[in-house]
Amino acid sequence: MPASSTDKDARPGEVSLGFDPGARAEAALCVIGHVRSPWGKGTAPKNLRAARETGRAARIELLPEFVPGLLGLSEGQAIQMLYWVDRGQRDLIVQSPRHTDGPRGVFALRSPVRPNPIALGTVVITSLDREAGIIGIDATDAFDGTPVLDIKPWIPTVDVPPHWRPEG
């Protein structure tokens, strides 16, 4: 995988680690469920805000063994959804996205191309089937079938920086 980023596919200014970070395998994950969404390669919104603007809802389908973990969640609640976006190389430590004015380090980007391709979005629970383990969510930019890694309650004192105020 690292080879592809050091050859003709790389854009100007991009830098490869020169190894596949996933091959280090220093920690292991399990899949807890999957995203069901209208999106696939070429049709997915570029980010969660754009997904929300489409008005298209989505859902999380938990694997049966993880369904008891829903106890205590409620409709209307905001959650952090962590999902696995390992669809490409993981070694591009400096990237040149079209929307930036020059190369950026991966830790300054929300790109799915990163050493650990864990994506993160704050979504709202719109429906909850506690028996089937199906969580309706207001929006997602994730492709249909994307593996879900974790769900956490969104808590302002942990998830919003101190003193931040929304515009307008």
Added chain:
Amino acid sequence: MPASSTDKDARPGEVSLGFDPGARAEAALCVIGHVRSPWGKGTAPKNLRAARETGRAARIELLPEFVPGLLGLSEGQAIQMLYWVDRGQRDLIVQSPRHTDGPRGVFALRSPVRPNPIALGTVVITSLDREAGIIGIDATDAFDGTPVLDIKPWIPTVDVPPHWRPEG
């Protein structure tokens, strides 16, 4: 590991998956750096808010190979820090924390005991040494030496639920 949650260590109402989710190893992670903090077992604040109230700063030390990924981050910017808190069992799908009024599913809790023990906090960059790869942060509840998995820029349109307003 699963055994310990089905025997005398379990609190009333707790439920074990009956297997170790980490053993599924469906995705592999690498460590990008480590937290340096004043905290260890028995001294760590219970969450990021409590950590912030102590006034004790902390830092992230990146491994040398990941330092170029900092390009584009700035002092004063808020980031999402993802860190690995695999210090105990991962199989407790329903838990009975002391601070709740009964058992809760793991996906309704921020407990480090979870199928994929990835913790998440929004912190502010207080200093940045781009050569050494050292990021000063305003606070953390992570133990000293905790492996860091990812850093992402905090973006309100992705990380704050729609229509949310702070109290006060």
